[in-house]
Structures are given as structure tokens and as C-alpha cells.
Amino acid sequence: KAGVTQTPRYLIKTRGQQVTLSCSPISGHRSVSWYQQTPGQGLQFLFEYFSETQRNKGNFPGRFSGRQFSNSRSEMNVSTLELGDSALYLCASSLGIGTGGLEQYFGPGTRLTVT
């Protein structure tokens, strides 16, 4: 079974631009969560989706948004990029929620660099 895939793997953008990152969960998984990883702040939770609904959101500005499609694939968008948005963005998938959310499997991440 294929793992979690994230595209693109690397991205370079300029301040002020916007970016869209994609995550395809493991086949059969219906829950997707996003995390931001930086050297200074570590791993921080961004959002969580299940059945196309956002269930939880982390403490990030409104420039960060996401969505989930009917096939469970998810995208996150960052508008008006800032230098501080440079990070590794990780996506995790799980079967569902409750006990279905216990085992979360992470993708390789998208490395975003903002110049």
C-alpha cells in the first residue's frame, strides 16, 4: 500500500506570493492533519480534516487555510507569504477519528522556502 504523498517536495516562493500544497492520504484513510515544522518553533499543528470538514485548527493566522476533497485528498494554502513561513510542512493521514485516529502516518513533507 502506498504511503502518504505530498507534492511538491520542494518549493521556493517570494514574499507576498501565495502557495498551495497537496497531500494524498493512504488509500482508505479519511482523516488528514497538517503540521508546520521549523527549527525555532518545532512541530506545530495547523489543521485537521475528516470527511471534508475541518475539525480542529491550530493557532495560525488566517493566511493559512486548507480544505479536503471528497476523495480525502487535502490541500493547504498560504497567502501573502512571509519569510517566517519558511518551513517543512507535513501531512499526516489516519483511518478516521476517535480510535480510527490513533495511528497517524506522515508524508515526507514539502520544504517551502520564502525569499
Add this chain to the structure above:
Amino acid sequence: GEDVEQSLFLSVREGDSSVINCTYTDSSSTYLYWYKQEPGAGLQLLTYIFSNMDMKQDQRLTVLLNKKDKHLSLRIADTQTGDSAIYFCAEMSGGGATNKLIFGTGTLLAVQP
């Protein structure tokens, strides 16, 4: 509040046991996790333990939980150079209402040949 702390660095010799420690503050944590991250890679789920358990063993990995002290540890037996990585502990709370994980700062394990 939610806070998970780990020591930053651990160095061991190949063949020795490694013990990575973690403390957490959220008394409502239901599940506690260990993840491994190798350079340039995502997080690999190693193991997890329910908060009403004291210990869980999985091959070379042993997880110990002291709920009273909110202390979690991961023991790796017969540590190999391939175990060199950053290890994160994480807690999941919220009683099943969320899959959100709160991660520690990570411990860099360096295995000397």
C-alpha cells in the same frame, strides 16, 4: 496547559541501550507517542501507549509511562547506527474529539560505531 519537553541530545555507542525521556503536562492526555525523523524525511510512527498502561514492548523498543510524574521514556535495546535520528514524543488529548498531536522538541540520538 499543553507542553511536552525532551532533552535535546543523547549520544550512545553501538550495541548499548538508549533511553530517551519526555515529560508532559496535560493530565487529560489519552495516548502518548514516539516518532522518529531521519534527515530530510517525514515522521515515522514507532509506537504508542494508552495512558492507563505502564509499559509496552515492541521488539527492541520499550515504552515506560509514569502517569503520576507525567514521564514517558523510550528504551532502544542494542542501538544500531541506523537508529541515529531525531525522536519526538507526542501526546494526544481531547478524548477522541481531535486527532491533534502535541509534539516535544525532539531528542537527537547519535550512535557512535
